[in-house]
Amino acid sequence: MKFRFVSNFIFCIFLIGNTNLLFAQETKATEMELEAESYEERGYPKKANLIREKIKRIRKENFQSKEYEPIYIPPNQKLPTTKNGSLEFLNGTWEFGFRFLSQNAGFRSGKEWALDDGRVAFQAGTPYFPRSPMGYQNIRTLPYQLEWEDTRKNSDTFSPRISYQHSSKKWGMEYVYLQFSTTRNFFSMGDIAGFQLGFQTDRFYSADHKLSVLVFDEYSHNKRFVWEFGFRMGSLNTNSSQNSQSLGQTGLFRDTIQYVAPSTGFKFVHQFFENYSYELGGDLFFTPVGNLKYRRDSFTSNGGVSRFGGERTTTDEVYSLFSEKRILTTIVGLNLNAQLNWVPFPNHKFHLGLQAIQYNWRANESQAPGLRALNQESYLAGVRDYFVSSAYYEADGGKGRPMRSYGISNLYFGYTYVY
Structure with a gap:
């Protein structure tokens, strides 16, 4: 007490x-x-x-109380939450969108006729060699007095796009997928030792995956530069077939180019008014270690016209020329882009743009191909075919021959949802 x-x-x-x-x-x-x-x-x-x-x-x-209460931390703090109209996770914001592209392609093969090069015409021994600018191993025997070409070099495709921007607004990432396809049908006829008729069709397809790290450089409150560093992974594929019943000849030609190329580029972004901006820029990619694989199958029936001298064959000639190993291929590409952006509502962005991509490549075909033949006559025809094609194709690594090129121009409309 x-x-x-x-x-x-x-x-x-x-x-x-x-x-x-x-x-x-x-x-x-x-x-x-x-x-x-x-x-x-x-x-x-x-x-x-x-x-x-x-x-x-x-x-x-x-x-005022000197005892401060602890700050309450909700248990779902690490879950995605909305902030100012943006969905933030992995400490940044994301954009998911797509583009509808109306594309037009152009191909350049150097020399499309044997008569463009006297040495090639002399080695071939026949003027039946108009060639397609698509595809690599697509030499053919068709009359050329009268020809008709049905070419569809435009393609409407769908291209997805995913991008990420860190909350610091200093760096981000972007992935874009681009594809293209085209067809070409070639008819020819002429009077060479009788009426002759020939047909060839080409199918071309390309796919390109672009993955880049973006570095943002603010120039002013409404202008900035975006530097890109990354890789392009893609392939160029050609499937062709040739047939002439009057000459008794059939041929199938397939080739595929695959590559992984480092790329670098930049774009300038300028925002004007409140909801509009435009982008101007491009990127360059290069690799000397792309690879090419091809296969050429040929069949000339008994009594048909030889692909080389114009004489009639006495037996069936069936052979296949193919690349036993992947052929080293140098690829240089340039991509240019101009885009207008419009944001009429929060989180919704629309695009209207122009894009031009060009691929230039040369394959070093210095090693002899594989050869399978039905008989001795077929084997000799295959060797002769390789001799002609190795002199004929400008993409066999010769220093004096131009690189082949394939270009796409796009007019596209796109939509992106900004999280």
Whole structure:
């Protein structure tokens, strides 16, 4: 009982002491308020404001609790949450979109006729060699006095796009997929040792995957540069067939180029008004270690016309020429792009753009191909075919021959949802 009396007595003294201190501080604050009003009435508002700031600090120390409550952290803090209309996860924002492309392609093969090169015409021994600018191993025997070409070099395709921008707005990533397809039908007829008729069809397909790391460089509040560093992974594929019943010949030609090429580029982005912006830029990619594989199958029936000298064959000639190993191929590409962006509503972005891509390549066909033949005559025809084609094709690694090129121009409309 005595101990409880002493503790209660000490608590009362402590409470009275704190009460007296609080009363004294509040009395001081009241006096300072009267002093501030006096300065204000005499035309000294700045002095009055300084005194009122001191009053705020005194009352904050008197009445504000010194024990701070812990900040509540919700259990779903790490889940994706919306902030200012953006869905943030992995510490950044994402864009998912697509483009509808109306594409037109152009091909350049160097020399499309044997008569363009006297050496080739002499080695071939016949003028029956108009060739397709598509495909690699597509030499053929067709009359050329009268020809008709049905070419569909435009293609409507769908291209997805995914991009990520870190919350620091200093870097990001982007993935774009591009594809193209085209067809070409070639008819020819002429009077060479009787009426001759021939037909060839080409099917071309390409696919390109682009993965880039983006580095953002702010030039001003509405202008910036975006630097790109990444890789392009793709393939170019050709399937062709040739037939002439009057010449008794049939041929199938297939080739595929695959590559993984480092790429680098930049684009300039300028935002004008409130909801519009445009982008101008491009990128360059290069690799000397692409690879090419081809196969050429040929059949000339008994009594048909040889592909080389124009003479009639005495037996069926059936052979296949093919690349036993992948052929090293150098590929250089350039991509240019101009795009207008419109954001009419939050999170919704529309694009209208122009794009031009060109692939230039040369294959080093210095090694002899594989050869399978039906008989001795077929084997000799296959060797002769390789001799003609190795001199004929400008893409066999010869220094004096131009690189082959394939270009696409796009007019596209796109939509992107910005998270």
